[in-house]
Amino acid sequence: MGRARKLLIGIGTGVAVALAMLTRRHMPEEHARRGSVAAIGWAFLLSFGASVSLTVIYALGGQPQAEGAMLFVALGGLSVGLVLWSHLLMPQGIYVEERKLTFDEPEEMEEAEEAFVEGAEQIGRRSFLGKMLAAAVGALGIAFLFPIRSLGKAPGRALFQTAWKAGARAVTEDGLPVRAASLLENSVLTVFPEGHTDAADSQTLLIKTPPGVFHPRSGREDWSPDDIVGFSKICTHAGCPVGLYQAATSQLFCPCHQSVFSVPEGCKPINGPATRALPQLPLAIDGDGFVIAQSDFPEPVGPEFWNFGRH
């Protein structure tokens, strides 16, 4: 059933029931003349009708917009009615009540203090037991901290390494290996090490750069066979996938905080809040023409942490 039909049937029923109620117990003359009572009565009647409509619409299978509109009228009618009732027909004062500036009662406070000190002295006389109690409770308190440790694994070296290993084939999210010859110029592909397509920290961008565009750092000349470069896809700022590649400028953009990385310069950050280049994955091409890794990334991937320099 269409939305319009549900709405028509629902509202029609609501109005009909409300009208029936109105004619059955119509307002006494003296009330109808008093504008405020009439207004409040109409508000409640409107609410009543809307609730009936809501029930019918729900029973017909429901429809979000109609439900929202009917709830608005049903609840809103109650609101208008009650607020008007309070403001127009109930005593509005002004009433005046006394209050204290502050709550202090010097005598009571003194008594309370005395009672406390008296009790504390009884404890204080047993200073040996007091110290033992403190030690025992303290030790228990420390023991109670251990469940916190159970919440997660120790960080260990987990942040310093990924699933990439020497000889690991680069595969797509669907697990398909990547043939170097199949990559078109300026194409970008997200890859994982084979068997680890769920390893978030290993996501890597393969970019086939146009010849002569990419300038490898010294010592990394053999990391980009056939001008295919691999960089960690995790932004070094706050860890979002660096999802956008602009071929014209050979730049990578992170859509989260607008960091920009220049691919020809080794994915150095050139704009935005990122402070560190995207780590480069040393690539090679195996005998079957598939892209593989020479090793893991030379440094931790992703957002920095206090000791990330100690890799």
Add this chain to the structure above:
Amino acid sequence: MVIKRSVEWVDERVGVSGFTHDTLNKVFPDHWSFLFGEIALYAFVVLVATGIFLAMFFNPSLATKIYHGAYAPMRGVRVSAAYGSALDLSFSVRAGLVMRQTHHWAALVFIAAIVVHLCRIFFTGAFRKPREINWWVGLTLLILALFNGFTGYSLLDDLLSGTGLRIAYSIALSIPFLGTWMAFLLFGGEFPSDQIISRLFFTHVFIVPLLIIALISVHLALIWRQKHTQFPGGGRTDRNVHGIRFWPSYATESVGLFFGVASVLTLLGGLAQINPIWLYGPFRVANVTGPAQPDWYLGWLEGALRMFPAWEVRIGGVVIPNPFFPAVLLPGITFMMLYAWPLLERRFTGDYAAHHLLERPHDRPVRTALGVAALAFYVVLFLAGSNDLIAKWFGMPVETVTWVLRIGVIVVPVVAGYVMYWLMSAYRRSGASQFTKVPLAYFRHPRRGPLPRARI
């Protein structure tokens, strides 16, 4: 008759008639600006009611399955049970979508009402002795509300919320010395762990709501005990309360307000689409949505992250990563300042006395100016949270927008604060009853102008 008998029944056993009598006759001051706290309270009631319904259907599990539900474009896609159940309760459960959207809108309104309420308290000096405790309770409620808003929209395991969680993990990671451990303990391991959704769920539906309920109780009990503040004038003093009685006038009006809040929230929930997770798609570790903005109340943090320059600190072998400054230090200082404000202010003004009369913003030009400057600061940060959208609207590079906002975040608060100080000083010195009635001469020389007229 039934009522009388049941009242007697309870009173014979518990002895409540004295308290009840005082309660029913309690006098409440009335002013439109006092409603924001109530709106927050009633938005919370709507949150609990809709939240209970949603919890009947949501499955906080990361077990994956192929989606075969009612939303055709997603059929055949591998989704987590959490994301799938959120789709199902939106499309297959009758009234489910209205409930979900009303819940989300209620969260946005809840926090907005708290923030406006906080501004009201601040600019009228309602935090002064004896109400410091309630200021602190209220601030803690704000923090809990922000946190629960974030845990709530992070539950659904869609691509947008997954991105938010990833950023939260990176922020935890950036804390010096403790960060790696904190991130691993909170998330149960390296991101994305398989435990985060179930932990978020329990936190979101049990731990934080319980804390919020407990603190709301304290908040209201303190208001009850200390009695509400009131504006000066018409015979109102520090030693009386002018207003309407709790029963029946105030209670009826307040219940009416509850229905009003609920009606607006359900209207939004029915008609205004919010957080359409089926458009974002399920979370995938290597995917990201853009443009991506968090819910409004985290916009200032998002903006700070985007705007903060590419700086980090290296001392010896220790790095303090970039996100630490905008996303840990800034909120830390923000809330420290807010918590400390009642103490700071009385230290600097020397006013250690108790007050029940409120101040008008122009009674305290310095406080008002500082408050407005702070608000301006957070508004600029909020804008920076959408620097990509602003760049798109104006057809400018993002870098330009960011630089304008970096300058703006310093200049705008100073200018706004100064202008406010100027206007409020003139208003105060003129003694005018309304701002629009302040003679222009006072604005030319706000501090040396004509002699003040009779003050109230």
